[in-house]
Amino acid sequence: MNRPLLVVTICFTLGIIFNSLLVVESGIIFAALLAVSCLALACYALYRREGAAVILLLFVFLGWFWAGVGEHVAGRGPEQFAGHYVTLEGTVDSEPRYGSGGDDAVYVLAAKTVYLGERRVETTGLVQVKVKGSGPVYSYGEQLRADGFVYRPGEPGNFGAFNYRDYLDRRGIHCLMTVMGPEHIRAVASEGRLSPVGLALECKNALRLVADSTLNQRQAAVLGGMLFGSRDRIDRATNDIFAETGVAHVMPVVE
Known part of the structure; x- marks a missing residue:
């Protein structure tokens, strides 16, 4: 040669x-x-x-x-299934949040298995799952099975606009999933309620219940925002007051 x-x-x-x-x-x-x-x-x-x-x-x-x-x-992450309707199995990785309407639940799942038709793929990675409608609330450490559409958020249309995809990437979340109703998601096992994170979240929820039972709704929402960063229950008028007075920073954003 x-x-x-x-x-x-x-x-x-x-x-x-x-x-x-x-x-x-x-x-x-x-x-x-x-x-x-x-x-x-x-x-x-x-x-x-x-x-x-x-x-x-x-x-x-x-x-x-x-x-x-x-x-x-x-391609081993769940983002490889973007654009497909799949069945996802994963463990709740953080405390659930709620959408602006108060009914839609948002979970971050640590994916384990994805089913696409007859295909079964073991995978790793975080998926943000939005469940439309009101239904059962699942806790940290529970293993869920959800049927929904997987997609990647788009890039911002204007230069300098907020880039939601980059924001999620920094949190280790590389794809989203939409579940059309609570009947399409269910718990199959519970793993982490006795873990340190699970116990901390149980204490947090207990304190929140005490606040809800002793304060009115608006006061409990503000206290939850200041102590736990749970701003989803604070009404817009209260948010505007915090912003206008320049003290919105006292409510940490914990997601």
Whole structure:
């Protein structure tokens, strides 16, 4: 070979092309790669120059395996299912929140398994799930199964506008899911209520119940905003008063 580097590059590229054309499990490719590697070493030890063809075949499998592993790593998160209606299983990773209407519940789930038709995929990553309508409220540590549409938030239309996608990415959330009603989400197990975070949230909810029972609704909402960052129950008029007087910073945003 007059240009061995060029030939090796072509073989490696062929492996990448084969990965896009043929659907083969990475484990099978890895086994073939090991077999060809052993064969290449044997040919080099026994025949020296005559083993060049096997070495080139080795680079084909290297390219194939490298491309397959790269796709697996890049697409293992639940965001790979954006644009599809799926069934998601995951664990509630934080305290649930409520939408502006007060009925829609918003959960952050640590995804474990995604079902797309007959396909079952183990996955990892956070998904923000919005459940429309009023229904049961699930707690931190409960494992849920939800049927809904997965999507990625769009980029802002105007330069300098708030980028919701970047905001979610900074929190480790790379996709959203919309569940059309409480009948499409259910608990399948409970894991973390006795964990430190679960116990802390139980104490927080107990304190909130005490405030709700001893104060009127508006006072309890303000106290919850100042102590826990729960601003979803504060009415707009009260929010405007805090903003106009310049003391809105006393209510931390905890999400």
